[in-house]
Amino acid sequence: MDISSFFNTYPGIHIVQAFLHSLTATVIADRSIHAWDIKSPLIRQRVRLIVIFVPIFSYPLYQLIDPGRSSISFRLGALLDSNRWLSLELWGKVPVSIFFIVLLVSTAALFLVQELIPILRHTAESKQSELEWDHPGEGSPVIGVLGDLPVEMPDIFIAEDANPVVYSTTGNNPAVFLTTGLIDSLEPDELRAAVAHEIAHIRRSRKPLLMFTYLLRVLQFFSPATLVEFRKVVEDEEKICDDSAVEITGKPGALAGALEKLRHGSADNIEGDNPAEMLRAIERMSHDMLIRNRIRRLTRGDAAQAEGSGWLKFAATLAAVLMINYFIV
Amino acid sequence: MKKKLFGFLSFAVTVAVLVGMLKVLNWLPTAIDQSTIRKYPSIEAVGAKLGIREIYVPSYFPATLGWPPAEILAQSKPFEAVVMEFKRPEDGETALIISQSARPEFAPDMKIRFTEVTEKIPYALKGREALLEAGTCNDRSPCSRISWDEDGTRIRLAMQSPPLELIRIAESMLR
Numbered sequence: 385m386d387i388s389s390f391f392n393t394y395p396g397i398h399i400v401q402a403f404l405h406s407l408t409a410t411v412i413a414d415r416s417i418h419a420w421d422i423k424s425p426l427i428r429q430r431v432r433l434i435v436i437f438v439p440i441f442s443y444p445l446y447q448l449i450d451p452g453r454s455s456i457s458f459r460l461g462a463l464l465d466s467n468r469w470l471s472l473e474l475w476g477k478v479p480v481s482i483f484f485i486v487l488l489v490s491t492a493a494l495f496l497v498q499e500l501i502p503i504l505r506h507t508a509e510s511k512q513s514e515l516e517w518d519h520p521g522e523g524s525p526v527i528g529v530l531g532d533l534p535v536e537m538p539d540i541f542i543a544e545d546a547n548p549v550v551y552s553t554t555g556n557n558p559a560v561f562l563t564t565g566l567i568d569s570l571e572p573d574e575l576r577a578a579v580a581h582e583i584a585h586i587r588r589s590r591k592p593l594l595m596f597t598y599l600l601r602v603l604q605f606f607s608p609a610t611l612v613e614f615r616k617v618v619e620d621e622e623k624i625c626d627d628s629a630v631e632i633t634g635k636p637g638a639l640a641g642a643l644e645k646l647r648h649g650s651a652d653n654i655e656g657d658n659p660a661e662m663l664r665a666i667e668r669m670s671h672d673m674l675i676r677n678r679i680r681r682l683t684r685g686d687a688a689q690a691e692g693s694g695w696l697k698f699a700a701t702l703a704a705v706l707m708i709n710y711f712i713v
Numbered sequence: 714m715k716k717k718l719f720g721f722l723s724f725a726v727t728v729a730v731l732v733g734m735l736k737v738l739n740w741l742p743t744a745i746d747q748s749t750i751r752k753y754p755s756i757e758a759v760g761a762k763l764g765i766r767e768i769y770v771p772s773y774f775p776a777t778l779g780w781p782p783a784e785i786l787a788q789s790k791p792f793e794a795v796v797m798e799f800k801r802p803e804d805g806e807t808a809l810i811i812s813q814s815a816r817p818e819f820a821p822d823m824k825i826r827f828t829e830v831t832e833k834i835p836y837a838l839k840g841r842e843a844l845l846e847a848g849t850c851n852d853r854s855p856c857s858r859i860s861w862d863e864d865g866t867r868i869r870l871a872m873q874s875p876p877l878e879l880i881r882i883a884e885s886m887l888r
Binding site: 389392408411412415416418419420421451452454455456457458459460462463464465467468469471472473697700701704708712 | 716717720721723724727728731732735736738739742743745746749750751752784786790791796816818821823824826
């Protein structure tokens with residue numbers, strides 16, 4: 385089977401259309417956020433989720449509505465017919481489809497190296513961890529600090545470790561995990577803000593939406609637009625939890641202070657002798673950029689701005705994405 | 714409110730610009746390469762512009778169909794293909810689609826869409842092994858389809874009629 389005939393099979397057409405549909409959806413979603421000056425991370429995330437959800441389903445959905453959409457006559461009247469580009473040969477020799485395949489493979493490699501492998505490595509490392517996690521004792525200062533948080537408290541676990549670490553797990557037994565290094569390095573208000581942020585994650589993660597979003601993102605491992613937009617969705621998720629933490633504690637400065645202490649201060653340069661080290665340095669640096677962005681936002685007071693539900697903007701964006709993508713084949 | 718309206722206007726302009734850009738992107742390959750699929754005014758023009766040596770045309774044509782073809786589509790890349798669409802003069806409905814292509818999977822007869830295939834049989838068409846299908850189309854009217862290979866080219870006819878008329882047309886395309 386040659387390349388151009390693969391792009392005429394059902395999986396081939398699905399990949400091509402998911403790729404193109406995610407590109408147009410990204411442009412429309414980003415312009416929508418810009419046009420309405422949407423600042424609320426909740427609304428921004430909702431708009432960006434269109435890019436993750438729509439392209440993977442659009443081709444089978446459109447075909448179900450109109451089987452004639454794959455016909456030649458439809459393609460001739462379409463806004464963009466991918467076949468015209470994919471069957472093109474530059475200087476009569478080099479097929480454009482080769483460049484397209486290189487782009488798909490590069491994106492898949494990027495996904496593997498920057499997302500999947502770090503997740504697997506992190507999972508393996510956390511399984512090997514020898515930290516012993518215990519509930520704080522009756523007279524623990526942590527209980528005193530967190531006791532007055534106006535929310536239902538999940539289980540709290542503490543481990544003896546100098547590294548400042550805080551994270552949460554969700555599911556049937558949600559819990560927040562803190563190291564003594566973190567407790568020692570944060571002021572009481574900052575500790576409260578950090579735990580409130582984790583509680584926000586626990587509250588939101590009860591919804592299976594984010595897990596489903598990640599599954600869809602994994603299925604679109606070949607799409608560069610999905611790669612970029614999913615990262616923005618994750619960034620928005622952090623900001624949503626920041627806003628929730630500020631709502632609980634009423635102190636954005638305390639959360640900004642906690643983030644400042646937790647960020648990787650040494651991640652400003654990409655250095656390393658081997659590719660694996662370089663990769664970790666890039667990971668640290670991008671993580672650090674995200675935290676600095678969140679600190680800036682909390683310091684500016686953006687978290688306090690109310691903006692309405694934004695459903696009309698979401699509906700207009702979704703309608704534009706669905707209508708335009710229908711004519712991209 | 715004013716800000717909201719400006720937002721909608723700005724968004725509408727963005728969508729319009731995007732549509733314009735997509736149209737340009739769609740036109741660009743046809744400007745670079747003339748051999749991708751497009752409409753042609755006549756069968757002669759297809760032969761002259763694309764250099765397709767043999768274009769299969771029926772010599773028998775029922776009076777219920779209009780001649781010349783209402784639409785001719787053709788390409789020489791990524792493979793040679795010609796599609797002719799014939800309409801009924803009285804209602805302007807597509808009643809016959811004749812296609813030929815260098816790839817057997819090329820099936821451009823979506824406008825005559827079978828809802829049910831009731832019979833699928835091998836048929837000896839002037840010494841060629843053809844596949845004849847009969848059934849019904851969208852509006853429950855009888856439809857039929859026949860396809861065979863001719864010198865490495867897959868020929869395919871789909872018609873809104875019982876198979877008898879279709880076979881007569883197909884036979885008239887062969888020497």
